[in-house]
Amino acid sequence: MGEVTSQRTVEVDALRYGIEQGLTVIDTAEMYADGGAEEVVKEAIKDIRNQVFLVTKVWPTHQSREALPKALDASLTRLGTSYVDLYLLHWPSQSVPLEQTLNALAQVQEQGLARYLGVSNFPTPYLKQAQELLPDGATIAADQVEYHLANRRAETALIPYCVDRQIAVMAYTPVKGIPSLRPASAGYRVLSHIAHDHQVSPATIALAYLIGSGPVIAIPKAIQYRHIDANRAALDVLLSDVERQAIRRAFASPEEELPYEAL
Known part of the structure; x- marks a missing residue:
């Protein structure tokens, strides 16, 4: 921008x-x-x-x-x-x-x-x-x-720490990798299935997962109105525990936080 x-x-x-x-x-x-x-x-x-x-x-x-x-x-x-x-x-x-x-x-x-x-x-x-x-x-x-589904390191220590101290976690690039998911991948299948049930896009489900993970504010970039609408729709999606577990299984487990030198 x-x-x-x-x-x-x-x-x-x-x-x-x-x-x-x-x-x-x-x-x-x-x-x-x-x-x-x-x-x-x-x-x-x-x-x-x-x-x-x-x-x-x-x-x-x-x-x-x-x-x-x-x-x-x-x-x-x-x-x-x-x-x-x-x-x-x-x-x-x-x-x-x-x-x-x-x-x-x-x-x-x-x-x-x-x-x-x-x-x-x-x-x-x-x-x-x-x-x-x-x-x-x-x-x-x-x-x-x-913080996005392909990088869930924030879930390891940062989000729990921030929950206890009332600190907001702002997630940048929150839908990274979603548009390029291979149709044969577990992530694509799970997100598509849940998106169909909620009548929204897979990217909307990815955002809904993040903002349901704690004091998380997702800040996706969007220029096209349809993408803005998809972002807004995430605020109205409440994922069940079963759906959240399915998403976690489909995407890589959180890795340990990187040391500063690697950032």
């Missing part, structure tokens, strides 16, 4: 349509299209800012005490708003001490520039460390991670 100027109207229309359908969590980042994605979001929400929950992220190279406030200010300008609802560390920084970054995060929250704070791509040990280093009074509201 935001990479091709000629597509901007289509992208803005897609965002507006999704918001009209009740999909009001808008996720972006300063590095998406070098800020272009935030500019697309600005156009989409300019007269309905109070109707959306706006999330953006700061890149690791901008996570120092000096750089982070400047990065957020630039994001706010591109987004056309005076605050974001949730500000995330996009990845752990290998060059800036985490405690310094968290202090800078807490400061922008105190200034009213971010309502909630969070992280992204933090395995459970890093999330625990971040919680321990946060200044008094500050809390982590969310951890955004890759």
